[in-house]
Amino acid sequence: MSGLSRSKSPMGALVGVAVMAVGVIAPFFLSRYQIGLATQILIFGMLAMSIDILVGFTGRTSLGHGAIFGASTYVVLYCVTQAGLSPYLAVVLGIATATVLAAVFALLAVRTNGVYFLLLTLALGMIVWGICLRWTQVTGGENGLRGDIRPKALADYKDFYWFILALAALVTFGIRRFVQSPFGLTLRGIRDSDSRMRSLGYNVPLHLFIGFTMSGFFAGVAGAVYAFFNNFVSPSTVALTQSVESLLMAIIGGVGTLYGSFIGASALIALQNLVSSHTERWQSVLGITFTLIMIFAPEGIVGKFRALRAKYASKH
Amino acid sequence: MAEVALTLSGVAVAFGALRAVDGVDLSIPTGQRRAIIGPNGAGKTTLFNAITGVVPPTEGRVVFEGHDITHLPPHKRAALGIARTFQITNLFPSLSVEENMVLALRGLSPQKFSLFGSPDLSTADQDRISRALRLAGLADRSATVVTEMAYGDQRQLEIALALVATPRMLLLDEPAAGLSPTERSIVADVIRGLPKELTVILIEHDMDLALGLVDYVTCLHEGRLLVEALPADIRTDPRVQEVYLGKPHHA
Numbered sequence: 001m002s003g004l005s006r007s008k009s010p011m012g013a014l015v016g017v018a019v020m021a022v023g024v025i026a027p028f029f030l031s032r033y034q035i036g037l038a039t040q041i042l043i044f045g046m047l048a049m050s051i052d053i054l055v056g057f058t059g060r061t062s063l064g065h066g067a068i069f070g071a072s073t074y075v076v077l078y079c080v081t082q083a084g085l086s087p088y089l090a091v092v093l094g095i096a097t098a099t100v101l102a103a104v105f106a107l108l109a110v111r112t113n114g115v116y117f118l119l120l121t122l123a124l125g126m127i128v129w130g131i132c133l134r135w136t137q138v139t140g141g142e143n144g145l146r147g148d149i150r151p152k153a154l155a156d157y158k159d160f161y162w163f164i165l166a167l168a169a170l171v172t173f174g175i176r177r178f179v180q181s182p183f184g185l186t187l188r189g190i191r192d193s194d195s196r197m198r199s200l201g202y203n204v205p206l207h208l209f210i211g212f213t214m215s216g217f218f219a220g221v222a223g224a225v226y227a228f229f230n231n232f233v234s235p236s237t238v239a240l241t242q243s244v245e246s247l248l249m250a251i252i253g254g255v256g257t258l259y260g261s262f263i264g265a266s267a268l269i270a271l272q273n274l275v276s277s278h279t280e281r282w283q284s285v286l287g288i289t290f291t292l293i294m295i296f297a298p299e300g301i302v303g304k305f306r307a308l309r310a311k312y313a314s315k316h
Numbered sequence: 317m318a319e320v321a322l323t324l325s326g327v328a329v330a331f332g333a334l335r336a337v338d339g340v341d342l343s344i345p346t347g348q349r350r351a352i353i354g355p356n357g358a359g360k361t362t363l364f365n366a367i368t369g370v371v372p373p374t375e376g377r378v379v380f381e382g383h384d385i386t387h388l389p390p391h392k393r394a395a396l397g398i399a400r401t402f403q404i405t406n407l408f409p410s411l412s413v414e415e416n417m418v419l420a421l422r423g424l425s426p427q428k429f430s431l432f433g434s435p436d437l438s439t440a441d442q443d444r445i446s447r448a449l450r451l452a453g454l455a456d457r458s459a460t461v462v463t464e465m466a467y468g469d470q471r472q473l474e475i476a477l478a479l480v481a482t483p484r485m486l487l488l489d490e491p492a493a494g495l496s497p498t499e500r501s502i503v504a505d506v507i508r509g510l511p512k513e514l515t516v517i518l519i520e521h522d523m524d525l526a527l528g529l530v531d532y533v534t535c536l537h538e539g540r541l542l543v544e545a546l547p548a549d550i551r552t553d554p555r556v557q558e559v560y561l562g563k564p565h566h567a
Contacts, residue, residue, distance in 0.1 A: 174432070182422060182430040185411075189419045192408035199368060199402075200477070201394035201423030214431065 023165050027158045037273060039161045041265045042168040043226050048249035048261035049175055050218035055247070056256030057179045058211050059191030060113075064105050064121035066242030067128035068216045072098035072223030073233045074132060074139060080227075081147035082138075087228070088151065094224040095217065101128070102216020103209070110208035113194075125243055133235045144234030149227060164225060168262075171218060176258055178214060187211045252293055254300025263301050319346040321485055321515040322367070327376035328539075329362050336362040338539035339376070349516045351526040351547070354536035355559055360519045361403055363536070364487050367517075368400050369393045381484065395424055397484030401474040401491055403519070407462050413473060414458035417445040420477040444480060452476035452506055468499035475506055485515040492525055500525055523551070535559070 027035050047069050054060045072094040079090035109120045132139045139145065154160045178184055186207050189197050194204045227233060236242070249268050253260025271289060275282035297304035324342040328335060337359040344350050352360050365371040367378060369390040378386045385393050408416050421441055422428045437445070449455050452472045462470065471491060478486055491507065492500045500522065507529050510516060520526035527533065527547040535543045535550065537559045543550065550556055 177432045180435045181433045182418075182427050182435065183433075184431075185415060185419060185435065186422075186428050188411060188415075189408050192410055193406055195370070196402070196406045196408065196477070197419070197423075198390040199370075199394060199400050200420050200481070201391050202419075202428065203389075203391050207428075210429075210431070 020169065024162070027161055032157055035157055035161050037269060039157075039164050039229055041262065041269050042164045043222050043229060044246060044249060044269065045262035045265040046168055046171050046222035047219055047246045048253065048265055049172065049258055050215045050222065051247055052250045052255055052258055052261055053175060053179060053187075053211065053215040053218070055250055056258075057184065057191065058187040058208065060109075060117050060208065060212075061247070062105075062109075062121040062212075062215075063118055063240065063243045063247065064109075064125035064128075065215070065219050065246060066240065066244075067125035067238045068098045068102050068105070069219045069223035069226070069246070070132070070233065070238030070242060071101050071128060072220040073227045073230070073237050074145065076224050076227035077145040077147060077149060077231075077233045078138065080149040081145055087149055090149070090227075091224040094227065095220040098220025098223055099213060099217045102219070103213045105216070106209045106212035110205040110212065122240065122243070125238070125240060129235055129238045129240070132238050139235075142235065144232060144237075146232045148231055150231065151228070154228065160228070164229070167221070167225060171221060172258065175218060179258070183207070183210070248290065252290065252300055254303030254306075257300065257302040257306070260300050260302035267301070320344070321346040321348070321381060322517075323377075323379040324363075324367070325377045325379075327363070327366055327373045327378060329359075329366050329371055330374045335539050337366060337373075340536070340539075340541050342534060342541070344515060344517065346515055347513050348532060349518065349530040351518045351520060351530040351533045352536060353520070353523070353526060353533060353550075353556075354542070357538070358536040358559075359539040360536055361489060362539075364400065364489055364517075364519065367487060368398060391423075394481075394483075398487070399478040399481065399483035399485070400487040401478050401489055403489040403493055405467070405470050405474060407470060407473055407477070409462045411462060412458065413449070413454065413460050413462065413465075414445065416462060416473060416477060417448065417458070417480055420480045421445060424481055448476050448480035451479060451509060453502055468495055468502070471495060471499070471503060472506065475503070479510070483514070485517070486510070488516065488518045488520075490519050490521060492520065492522055504529060527551070 026038060030038065047065065051062060051065050054062050075097045076090045076094040079085040079093055080087050105121060105124050108124065109117055112120055133141060150160065154163050179187070186197070186202060190204055190207060197204050245268065249264035250261050251264065252267050253262065253264030271286055272282065275285045279285065299307060320343055322342070322344045324340055327337060327340045329337040340363060352363065354360055362371065366373045369385070369388055373386060377384060380393070380396055380398060383396060385396065408419060418437065421444060445458070446455065449458065452475050454469065454472050454476055457469065462473065465473070475488070475491060488507070492503045495503060504525055507516070507518070518526060518530060527550065530547060533545055533547055533550045534541065535556050542559065543553050543555050545553055
């Protein structure tokens, strides 16, 4: 028996099953608008989780993931609306594009660290944004691309929600498996000490390259289905705010917790929608909320919860 | 036994105008225990960095078991069997002792690229890890997270990490730095218990500790090789006394 960070408590499995059950029956109790929000939360939760692979498990903060995500969305919409391809093939091409784009980002960024990594991924994301804005004949410029591209089988909003729910479960399982694998452990080793990793025989840049590319793959999956959800893409999907918002989701939920990404996405998207229907100053409310979370729970909501539970367990 | 593990010829490491290591020739036979001593700033750690590849030499050649490794990056030198510990504790603080050991063990195995494989350990790996932990005096600590360990235990884990992949040459950079006398003797026992065929190079400030552990001593001073002698002769060597204590005043 080895305890390699697999605190596999029966509680955890139970909570997982319960959450999944609630997720499955939720559409019977929610309005169409609310189901749309839930779908959006799941998609951005997947994006935030792909960022958590880097932030939480590798110690590298990326500000380029919005661009990787959005590139996938662009390709899917372009393939279906302009090139007339089937939406399924378009999804494959979208994910492939995001993965290749992430590999290019990774090639340039893996030798940097800390604030340089942050700035380099930010700059690369800006380039993608610039291309989407200016390459009008392909991307539609500021108007973006629009079209009802969702496959017939998923046309109903409830069916689409269930499809995204199943996909989110699959992606969560895949990312969890990835960060706990022997390779995932090497990423955590790099996070803690890359000089020690080198002296133990690890080619640190190669590991970062693979980790970044895998993270981009998952961001591409989220971006591809976002195209089905939104039926529209414009430069704001690949803009810096997209990267920052999804990074915030991962941080609010708790970096290094994976599931926290969905909590963070729920918090941010719910706040955006609820508060904006009551006041025009919703962005200030969001800013204040985020500040409070950083003061009272810098480890994020799930991180705080785990810390409290550990404290409780050690007392009893 | 006459086989040579490591040869340095004319190795120099320059940081701008400062020549931290300045033309060192060194030859260490396989299985020898060698101490490198010298006052602060003598270039001991820089010499280690040149041997392990952290700071590649600006001049000269480094040959390990017949391979010219002068320009190899650290991870390729590790693949040839060179392991090291760090003067300033350099572990994976947020991981458990076992996870630290697993990383050390898999550094040279293709399993490190298993992207979706199970994290569970094979019994063979499990055995190797418990053996290395026992050698380093850390049996039964595998579930402890490094940040929760006492400093002395962390120093022992430093050695365990370097040992578990069964290297051919081990470089110990002040393994007893900052330890209490009791902890020092534990570390000394760990070093004495290392396999006989393992070549060991040791940097240590504590003369009593160092001289009791090694076959031969190299003294560096201002980046240059000053004296090479048997441990018994090194204390009485006037040049060594001079760099440690200063020139005697002649009345």
